[in-house]
């Protein structure tokens with residue numbers, strides 16, 4: 400069996416902090432670090448607008464932190480819009496800026512009514528959306544999300560460009576989209592591209608060049624715009640030897656595109672970036688308790704009380720998360736690492752945290768673990784809690800945010816009674 404991955408990268412917490420939090424709140428448990436989020440935001444300050452793709456972590460306390468740090472937000476559902484409002488973001492457009500933008504490929508009826516009521520700009524991923532918005536909300540502010548015909552992702556499931564992707568308005572349809580914007584009396588704010596999670600740095604110039612061409616097309620239609628968005632997709636080093644992003648270089652390429660566009664249009668243009676993972680992934684860990692160990696033929700298994708109902712990324716994408724074992728007393732496990740398979744509690748074979756794409760079970764070199772030890776899964780602040788489910792009728796688990804050494808419970812554990820209550824009809 401293959402062993403995948405290398406030494407786990409650092410996590411923001413000491414073993415004793417995590418053991419103490421596990422003792423207080425029980426396991427499984429999410430823990431996030433404020434300082435890491437602040438550091439990641441600081442790395443992107445050159446962009447005019449940092450717009451957090453809240454799908455990565457939509458806890459209202461994380462959103463409040465973003466708001467406090469001057470970060471705006473991208474919502475992709477009615478629920479996410481309500482979360483943004485609950486966190487204190489203001490709807491509508493003020494001095495050319497919108498704190499909340501709604502990005503989607505379709506508008507369900509309830510969301511259409513709500514964005515129209517609130518005046519939340521809609522980043523339209525289909526031409527039908529333009530017609531539907533125009534019918535109920537004349538003058539509504541819109542972005543056009545364009546699929547440039549190519550994309551890139553850390554997995555096929557996170558590639559959002561090209562002709563196999565459902566996302567965005569096809570680039571060749573941009574003139575038609577402009578015509579529908581005009582015919583519906585909508586207000587064009589900007590052009591947006593998000594071609595996938597896991598930016599392909601080798602082809603970045605091509606991506607920026609595509610944006611310039613798109614704006615040329617808009618201009619050829621006799622229209623103007625005030626902003627462009629580079630989308631998200633910036634990765635983080637999930638593995639020790641993964642390349643880290645040179646954000647200054649990344650900015651400089653987009654800034655050059657923006658300068659070209661500003662020259663073209665004859666006025667300044669706002670440059671937005673829309674990261675999810677980059678801002679929050681490294682801030683978070685998932686803490687689980689080892690509840691069983693067993694040998695299955697040649698494979699030592701460590702069974703923990705968190706499953707893919709909590710952290711779906713390994714099962715969904717074969718994603719790698721660094722792991723460490725700590726003892727319940729807060730000391731790190733130090734035994735000689737052995738190749739181990741880590742499984743969860745769900746009644747499903749794919750509930751394994753050590754696996755590659757396509758569901759192939761892998762091993763991970765971990766110090767020997769005993770029942771009662773804690774397993775810490777690193778870099779789970781993005782697409783962890785936000786992708787959790789109630790599969791196997793497992794309640795959602797608590798979230799703790801640590802700021803200046805002070806832990807704060809930002810979501811309590813759900814109860815089975817709450818799940819059953821939904822069915823008391």
Ligand code: LLP
Nearest residue numbers: 452502593596631632633673674675676782
């Ligand atoms: N903007 C748009 C329009 C998006 O669709 C996404 C992600 C982002 C920004 C943020 O992408 P990021 O910077 O986080 O890569 N669940 C997957 C990721 C799916 C992302 C979908 N869209 C994962 O766990 O890797």
